[in-house]
Amino acid sequence: MIRQAAREFAQNELKPGVIERDEYQKFPTEQVKKLAELGFMGMMVDPKYNGSGLDSISYVLVMEELSKIDASTSVVVSVNNSLVCYGLEKYGTEAQKEKYLKPLASGEKLGAFCLSEPEAGSDATSQSTTAKDMGDHYLLNGVKNWITNGNSASVYLVIARTDLERGHRGTNALILERGMEGFTIGNKENKLGIRGSDTHSLMFTDVKVPKENRIGEEGFGFSFAMKTLEGGRIGIAAQALGIASGAYELALQYSKERKAFGKQIADHQAIQFKLADIATEIEAARLLCFKAAWLKDQGLPYAKASSMAKLYASQVAMKTTVEAVQIHGGYGYVKEYHVERLMRDAKITQIYEGTSEIQKIVISRQVLK
Numbered sequence: 029m030i031r032q033a034a035r036e037f038a039q040n041e042l043k044p045g046v047i048e049r050d051e052y053q054k055f056p057t058e059q060v061k062k063l064a065e066l067g068f069m070g071m072m073v074d075p076k077y078n079g080s081g082l083d084s085i086s087y088v089l090v091m092e093e094l095s096k097i098d099a100s101t102s103v104v105v106s107v108n109n110s111l112v113c114y115g116l117e118k119y120g121t122e123a124q125k126e127k128y129l130k131p132l133a134s135g136e137k138l139g140a141f142c143l144s145e146p147e148a149g150s151d152a153t154s155q156s157t158t159a160k161d162m163g164d165h166y167l168l169n170g171v172k173n174w175i176t177n178g179n180s181a182s183v184y185l186v187i188a189r190t191d192l193e194r195g196h197r198g199t200n201a202l203i204l205e206r207g208m209e210g211f212t213i214g215n216k217e218n219k220l221g222i223r224g225s226d227t228h229s230l231m232f233t234d235v236k237v238p239k240e241n242r243i244g245e246e247g248f249g250f251s252f253a254m255k256t257l258e259g260g261r262i263g264i265a266a267q268a269l270g271i272a273s274g275a276y277e278l279a280l281q282y283s284k285e286r287k288a289f290g291k292q293i294a295d296h297q298a299i300q301f302k303l304a305d306i307a308t309e310i311e312a313a314r315l316l317c318f319k320a321a322w323l324k325d326q327g328l329p330y331a332k333a334s335s336m337a338k339l340y341a342s343q344v345a346m347k348t349t350v351e352a353v354q355i356h357g358g359y360g361y362v363k364e365y366h367v368e369r370l371m372r373d374a375k376i377t378q379i380y381e382g383t384s385e386i387q388k389i390v391i392s393r394q395v396l397k
């Protein structure tokens with residue numbers, strides 16, 4: 029039922045206008061409101077905090093269906109659910125959950141997760157943003173880069189260094205509100221793909237953040253970011269899976285319609301073998317996503333599984349979308365047929381929430397333990 033609801037929503041609400049939102053970089057404001065009504069903005073949050081109380085498997089199903097049509101919208105869903113809501117529910121205080129989690133889980137507000145900086149991407153330990161301890165508050169200074177929902181969010185989880193001597197162990201995770209004095213939002217990035225999503229740099233100049241807005245103990249910030257990203261990667265893996273399966277469905281249908289040399293192109297073995305390969309790889313990616321989600325739902329370790337799912341599903345998304353364009357021939361190269369957008373959108377899944385190289389570092393550390 030959940031898959032069906034997400035599929036119908038994607039077809040009826042996301043598909044119309046998806047090409048225009050991509051072309052003009054329009055944020056899907058109305059679509060996100062409707063996703064909130066369906067309970068998809070706080071899917072795994074306990075109903076007592078306005079969530080839907082669903083499991084991670086359901087989340088994978090929804091992410092796949094939305095991403096088949098519109099990965100710009102699905103990344104909004106992914107960041108709000110698996111980075112912001114998850115982080116607050118798992119590690120926040122009761123007061124933080126009341127004040128921040130409830131409106132985020134209902135979708136009344138949107139959240140952003142702010143770790144990356146101009147000089148700190150894969151190497152997230154070399155943070156330059158500082159949160160100086162001033163007694164009852166922190167004084168925040170620095171710049172964050174590439175922040176999804178940067179100009180649409182109202183609540184920002186920001187990682188910053190307090191104790192410079194202690195390296196990443198001196199880092200805190202702080203909750204910021206839009207409009208705090210000294211907090212400014214930079215220009216929107218003009219991107220290759222997921223162009224409907226809202227990516228900005230953020231600047232902090234002497235922003236006063238109350239002590240009660242720190243998540244977890246003093247010094248927990250880096251661990252908070254890493255633990256939260258472990259779950260976030262399941263969302264991005266499912267996004268990559270959706271981009272791949274969306275492109276595959278379009279290519280399969282097209283191969284039965286297009287004729288060349290007196291027969292459907294699906295009757296040429298070269299096309300059949302492409303379809304066989306991508307169908308197999310998508311199924312494998314889906315099972316890796318389900319495995320990571322299942323482990324998380326069982327309370328078992330899932331860091332290796334979520335990195336494997338993201339690494340593999342993002343490779344499959346790239347390969348499948350390139351093949352889908354090829355199967356469409358010249359028509360694949362123009363916007364009306366959707367596969368060129370899926371090809372551009374696929375690339376980001378190999379970059380954000382840890383590049384493919386970083387996933388290989390995580391996986392190899394685990395297998396070499």
Ligand SMILES: Cc1cc2nc3c(=O)[nH]c(=O)nc-3n(C[C@H](O)[C@H](O)[C@H](O)COP(=O)(O)OP(=O)(O)OC[C@H]3O[C@@H](n4cnc5c(N)ncnc54)[C@H](O)[C@@H]3O)c2cc1C
Nearest residue numbers: 141142143144149150151174175176379380381382383385
């Ligand atoms: C559209 C978009 C949205 C984003 N959203 C967010 C967000 O909401 N919040 C947020 O905090 N960040 C966000 N990011 C940032 C994203 O997570 C980083 O871009 C990513 O982690 C890579 O960091 P970098 O860009 O600095 O690349 P770098 O770290 O400079 O990497 C450059 C290259 O070097 C490779 N490399 C680096 N270190 C190693 C190593 N040890 N071994 C092998 N290879 C290595 C990388 O894999 C990559 O190929 C977003 C980025 C984009 C483009």
